[in-house]
Amino acid sequence: MGRMRAAFLAAIIGMPIATASGALAETDATITLLAAGCANCHGPDGHSPGAMPTIAGASVDVLKAKLLAFRKDEAPGTTVMVRLAKGFSEEELIALAEHFASLKP
Amino acid sequence: MSTANVAMQVGRTTRRAVLGGLSACVVAPGAMAGPAAWEGVPAVAALLAGVEPRRDGLALQLPALTEDGSSVNVTVVAESPMTADDHIATLHLFAPRNPSPEVAAFHLAPGLGRAEISTRIRLNESQTVIAVARTNKGEVRLAAREVTVTTTGCLVPSDQTTAGVMQEPRVRVGPSLPAEVRTIIDHPMETGLRQDSAGRPVPERIVREVIATAGETILLRAELFRSVAANPYLRFFVDGQAPVELQVTWVEDTGARVSATVQVPAA
Amino acid sequence: MSTIVHAIDRRGALSLLAGGAALGVGRPSLGQGAAGRVIVVGGGFGGATAARYIRRLDPAVEVTLIEPAERFYTCPFSNLYLGGLRDFESLGHGFDALRRAGVSVVHATAEDVDTAGRTVRLSTGDTLPYDRLVLSPGIDIRWGALEGYDEAAAEKAPHAWKAGSQTKLLRAQLEAMEDGGLFVLVAPANPFRCPPGPYERISMVAHYLKTNKPHSKILVLDAKDQFSKQGLFTDAWAALYGDMIEWVGLSQDGKVVRVDADAREVETEFGNKHKAAVLNVVPPQQAGLIAERAGVTDDSGWVPVVPATFASAKVEHVYVVGDATIAAPMPKSGFCANTQAKVVAAAVVADLAGRAPPAPVWVNTCYSLIAPDYGISVAGVYRVMDGKIAEVEGSGGVSPREADAAFRKREADYGAGWYAAISADTWGA
Incomplete structure (x- = not known):
C-alpha cells in the first residue's frame, strides 16, 4: 500500500498518522481485516467460486460506484449488499474498492 | 399429570389489538450499579423502610445470559416451613433498569406448602434483578442476581399478533405433593410505552392480578405490573394435604375476569 | 515453593508474575x-x-x-x-x-x-x-437438561445439531417414515447454535415430504415465542407447503419438558403429549x-x-x-x-x-x-x-x-x- 493512501486511511479510521513503519503496518492490518470480511461470500481475496461476482482485479471505478450506490440504497433489486454496505463509511468502501481493484483477477 | 378441566367465564370482550409484548426502550434514570446498590432503587428502599435485609434464606433463579429480554424465566424460592405461625407472607420482584422497576408482588398463604414462585418477565437491558421476601413476623430477606441481556426485548421484531382479549386460561397440576401448579393465559400485557405501526401510542392494558383460592381461602394473590411478559405465566405450589378445588382467577385492569378450576391433587 | 519471576517480554514491558512453580523460572515468553x-x-x-x-x-x-x-x-x-x-x-x-x-x-x-x-x-x-x-x-449438548434426553435417547430421537452420523440417522428415519406420518421438531430456548437453523430444517423436511410423502405433517414445538426471520418463514411455509407445517410457541404450550425417545413421544409444560413418527430434538446447548x-x-x-x-x-x-x-x-x-x-x-x-x-x-x-x-x-x-x-x-x-x-x-x-x-x-x- 502506498504511503499516501495509508495516511489517508489512518486519518479516516482514526489511527495516529505517522510515517513510522509500525503505524503503516497497523493501517495495513486494518484494511486487510476489513477486506477479509468480504471473502466469506466473494471468495478468498475476492475470487468467487460461486454465484457472487469475483471482485479481485475489477475496475476501481465500477467497484466504488457500486459500493457507494449500495450504501445509498440506489441499487434496486439488490439482495444483501444494500444491507451490508450501510455498515461501512464511504471512506472504508472506497478503500475496499481500491484494495480489491489492486488484486490479481 | 392431568390437564385442568377449565371453566371459562370471560367477563368482557376487549377490542382486538396488536400484541404489545415489547415495551418502549426508556432507560430508567439513576440506574443502579454495584453489588449492594439496591439502596439506590427507590422502590426497593421504600419496601425495606430502613431495615437491613437478611441475605440468606432466599434464592433468585434466572439465566445468567438471555438473548430475548421479552420473556425471561425467573423463580424465587424462600426457605420456609410455610406454617400458620411461620411463613413467607410476601415476595416482591424488581427489575431496576426497566421503565418501571416493580415487576410483581406475591401475597402467599401457608396453604401453598412451599414458598416458591416462577414467572416470566421482561428485561429491558442487562441488570441486577432483585427479590425481597417478608415473613409473617416481619423478617425481611433480599436476593439479587445479575442478568446479561444481549438483545433487548425492545428490539426483537414480532410478527405475531394476538387478540387483545384475555383468553385461553390453562392450569396444570403435578402428581406429587406439594402439588406443582402451572398457569398461563393469553394476554398481550400491553405496556403503554409502545406505539402502533401508525405511530399512535398504544394504551396500557395488563392483567393486574392472578388469584388462587381454595374454597374461601386465598392461597396466592399475585399483583402483576407491566414488566411481566406477555401471556402471563405463573407457577406455584399447593400443599395438597387435603384435596381441594383450586380456582384461579385472572383480573384485567379493565375489571374483566376469567377463571379456571382444577382439583388438587390431580384426579 | 514461592517464586517471583521478573521477565522482560517482547513488548519491553516489565511483567511481574507472582507465585506458582507452574510458571517455571526463566520460561521464555515466546x-x-x-x-x-x-x-x-x-x-x-x-x-x-x-x-x-x-x-x-x-x-x-x-x-x-x-x-x-x-x-x-x-x-x-x-x-x-x-x-x-x-x-x-x-x-x-x-x-x-x-x-x-x-x-x-x-x-x-x-x-x-x-x-x-x-x-x-x-x-x-x-x-x-x-x-x-x-x-x-x-x-x-447439555445432556439431561431436557428430561429423558440423553446420549442413548439421541440414537432414537436424533438432534442432528452436530453434522455427522446424527444427520445421517435423521435422514434415514425420514426415508423410512410412512406417508402420512408426523415429523416433530423440538426447538430450544435461546441461546443456541444457528438461530434460523430449526426453521430451515423444517422447510427442507417439508420439501422432502411434499415431494415424496405428501400426506405427512410437521409439528414444531418451540420453547420460544419468537424466532429468527419468523415472518419470512411463516409466509413461505403457507405459500409453499399449505397446512403441512404447524408451529406452536411457548405461550401456546410449545415448551417440551419430557422426552420419551423409545415411544417417540414428548410431553409439554401443560401436559399435552405428542407422538411422532420421526422425532427430532434440538436440545439445550x-x-x-x-x-x-x-x-x-x-x-x-x-x-x-x-x-x-x-x-x-x-x-x-x-x-x-x-x-x-x-x-x-x-x-x-x-x-x-x-x-x-x-x-x-x-x-x-x-x-x-x-x-x-x-x-x-x-x-x-x-x-x-x-x-x-x-x-x-x-x-x-x-x-x-x-x-x-x-x-x-x-x-x-x-x-x-x-x-x-x-x-x-x-x-x-x-x-x-x-x-x-x-x-x-x-x-x-
Missing part, C-alpha cells in the same frame, strides 16, 4: 527462534479460519491445529442434505490446504489445557506448549467441553470475551471464537465464527509482535433455504461501541417481506455461492 507458537483447537469455521489467517498474516508464526476429524462436516447446508438437495460428502472438508499453508494439523482431541503452564494435553498423550491459544470448540476445561466459561456455560479482540475475558493468552462465545448481537453462525477468527488472527499476530490490534469489524449473512428456488437471508455489520459489540445502526436486516420469485431465487443461488466461498476461505480449495 517459542524460541519463531515469532510465536499458536495452538488452535477445533477445525470448524472458526478454528480453521484462525489457523489459515494467522499464517497468512505472519508466516513466521508456528500454528498447530488440533481437530479429531480428518474430514470436517458442516452444520450449514446439512439441512439441504436432509431435504435431498445435496449429498452428504459435499458437506465434508479436509485439511490438506491448511497443511499446504504451513499449518501443522494434528488429528486428536484436546483433552485439557493448563493455562498457567500454557500447554494443551491431547488424547494421544502428547502435551504441546503454546504462546497463544485459540479455542474454537463449538457447542456441546453450551460451549464445547474444552472451553470449560480451560476455565474460560462463566455461569451461563458460554464464554465471555473481550469484544475488540475475542480474547478470553477470564484467562490470559487465550482467545475464543465461534458458537461457544457470548458475542450477541452477533448470532451463533458459521459466518460469524469465520469473521471472528479473522479478528482473532489479526489480534494474535499483533499481540505476538507487540503491536496494537487493528480495529475490528464483523460481518454476518445467514442464508436459509425454504425450497430449491426460495432463499432468504439476514445480514448484519457489527463493531465495538461503548465497549460492547453492537450492530451498526441502519445496516443489516432481513430480506424484504414483499419480494418477487426472482429475488427469492437469487438469494437461493447466493446461498449456494456463500457456501462455496466460505468453504474455500476456511479450509482452502
